[in-house]
Amino acid sequence: MNIGVIGYSGNIFKEPVKSLNSLCNDVGRIIAENNWVLVNGGRDGIMQLVSKAVKNRGGYVIGFLPWQVEGNDYLDFSIKTGLDLNMRSFVLLKNVDVVVSIGGEIGTAIEILGAYFYKKPILLMKNSGGWTDRITEVLIEGKFLDNRKLVELKQVPSIDELERVLKSIEEVKNK
Amino acid sequence: MNIGVIGYSGNIFKEPVKSLNSLCNDVGRIIAENNWVLVNGGRDGIMQLVSKAVKNRGGYVIGFLPWQVEGNDYLDFSIKTGLDLNMRSFVLLKNVDVVVSIGGEIGTAIEILGAYFYKKPILLMKNSGGWTDRITEVLIEGKFLDNRKLVELKQVPSIDELERVLKSIEEVKNK
Amino acid sequence: MNIGVIGYSGNIFKEPVKSLNSLCNDVGRIIAENNWVLVNGGRDGIMQLVSKAVKNRGGYVIGFLPWQVEGNDYLDFSIKTGLDLNMRSFVLLKNVDVVVSIGGEIGTAIEILGAYFYKKPILLMKNSGGWTDRITEVLIEGKFLDNRKLVELKQVPSIDELERVLKSIEEVKNK
Amino acid sequence: MNIGVIGYSGNIFKEPVKSLNSLCNDVGRIIAENNWVLVNGGRDGIMQLVSKAVKNRGGYVIGFLPWQVEGNDYLDFSIKTGLDLNMRSFVLLKNVDVVVSIGGEIGTAIEILGAYFYKKPILLMKNSGGWTDRITEVLIEGKFLDNRKLVELKQVPSIDELERVLKSIEEVKNK
Secondary structure: OEEEEEEOOOOOOOOOOHHHHHHHHHHHHHHHHOOOEEEEOOOOOHHHHHHHHHHHOOOEEEEEEOOOOOOOOOOOEEEEOOEOHHHHHHHHHHOOOEEEEEOOOHHHHHHHHHHHHOOOOEEEEOOOOHHHHHHHHHOEOOOEOOOOOOOOEEEEOOHHHHHHHHHHHHHHHHO | OEEEEEEOOOOOOOOOOHHHHHHHHHHHHHHHHOOOEEEEOOOOOHHHHHHHHHHHOOOEEEEEEOOOOOOOOOOOEEEEOOEOHHHHHHHHHHOOOEEEEEOOOHHHHHHHHHHHHOOOOEEEEOOOOHHHHHHHHHOEOOOEOOOOOOOOEEEEOOHHHHHHHHHHHHHHHHO | OEEEEEEOOOOOOOOOOHHHHHHHHHHHHHHHHOOOEEEEOOOOOHHHHHHHHHHHOOOEEEEEEOOOOOOOOOOOEEEEOOEOHHHHHHHHHHOOOEEEEEOOOHHHHHHHHHHHHOOOOEEEEOOOOHHHHHHHHHOEOOOEOOOOOOOOEEEEOOHHHHHHHHHHHHHHHHO | OEEEEEEOOOOOOOOOOHHHHHHHHHHHHHHHHOOOEEEEOOOOOHHHHHHHHHHHOOOEEEEEEOOOOOOOOOOOEEEEOOEOHHHHHHHHHHOOOEEEEEOOOHHHHHHHHHHHHOOOOEEEEOOOOHHHHHHHHHOEOOOEOOOOOOOOEEEEOOHHHHHHHHHHHHHHHHO
16 A cells, blocks of 8 residues: 655754654654555655655655655655656655645645545644644535545544554555 | 636536626636736636636637646637646646636645745635635635745635736736 | 747757758748747747747747746747656647657657657758758658658758648648 | 666557567566666556566566556556656656667657657667667667767667676666
């Protein structure tokens, strides 16, 4: 199963990324332990922290890079898309089974909406800040992003709950 | 000046597009009267209604089409992008000076966020429904979509106010 | 009718572009005189010379720009594609009815092959150099680029012949 | 090292692909034996045969898919690009260290030229037919595709020679 992880870009030693280090490490750990593939944007911030956590445990990481960007040091396969940052996000989203969102500014918001458009389930790490929390204020019936009700967004309060939900998505997928 | 108009797709004789016919006609009229270029997605719904209004008054309309989609009948130049629906939206957004938003489901929401990412001013037609109204619930300081404060979103209550704001944006642009 | 013109990029005051100034001027002239739309890559070299010739006669020019490139001064509408140079060439090719080729290095060669792939007729200006002449050495039955025989390439010896062939393509298109 | 393999698409039980079965099997074998990654277009024809040969020996295969195409059965990771067939070829080419070409019609010809544009060394399997052989008729100084001399094309007469040349490219890359 391909897990897309999205969230804040930026320097990992500065806020708001710094405080999310432990959460990112946990997310990477469960991805590696379950032999899932981490798919992300291959850059800094959340992408870097989760990639590192997966990679250090022998997991597999794929990064979709926008034009003229070199990937971080934790990618098994980095894909130079030759595309603008947002257009590459949409290619990334086509290639995941589920999206996990951690904090994030406008780029992350675009990815959350894009994931919904492509009907990929979206797991929002509760209290991770930014658009991951803000998007919950505008959900229709608490879980949809428009009236077509394409796929559900779900707030996830803990790493254990994240693993449980991901495993249940995998079960449905493998049926 | 290139005016991007975004909003609901769908059959123009059915709701929610049907009730927006008069508004779309007015938006098209001021675009044509001011010799602005209408740039849109070239398909049905709001795109079709505004294109028709511009075209019938001798204005110029450019449509950015996603793969395998034929444009509506009111395009002076239609651009087959060969891209997925959302990726083509980002190409469209790169090529406008300002965005006018009317109603809209998830595709429109993605375009509103994308416009903000590219720092294009966004004018939200008040009470036109969908994401054009919903997005106002999550604005930071009533006008921004993230903490970087890249560009302002503004609710516009009437067609006269829309024309006034567009003219003021044009003045700044031409300085 | 949309005429795509491809060929050498580079400084217009240096060879090999410099010597093609007169030919480019003639190509631009017949495009403007016939009210065709010039579609090109919007950059320097052949693109710039033909754009100027069309524009100076009141014709209409559309330029498809690769990422981070500003268009030349003779474009009525420039489309920032956000795409890598070659990917933008393929978007350009989707939006023309016929291709005229003048000289050209590898980028032009890719565009000639791409035009053939999309079944756009290709007119090769004879003795204009580069790949426009070189490609004739590998044509199958003197006019095809592979065994599928998708569309014909034709060498054109003069500007009068170019105009005649373009008019006959327009006639077929308008039937 | 990422090896891009390009060539004929089409039914693997029909000519011209059928007769290249043995060659494709050998190419896949040396890729797997050297722990290189096979990167290709993920579809039928040459792509399918080489993918199968790599996969059956425990190697790793990545396929870049154009829009609405499902990949063949031998891909470890398939990337839905959401792009038109040719545009996806250019993304593929950005992500390989070297290209091996076997037969091929116009799509392969475009990929050979694209590889040259991106300065990826191109190894042409001699007598494999199509554009892989035809391109040798227009090489400048027997090895370049334009006057900029961006990278060399080399005809390779045997599978042993292919392995030798790939190993030497890998050596240079690892220095």
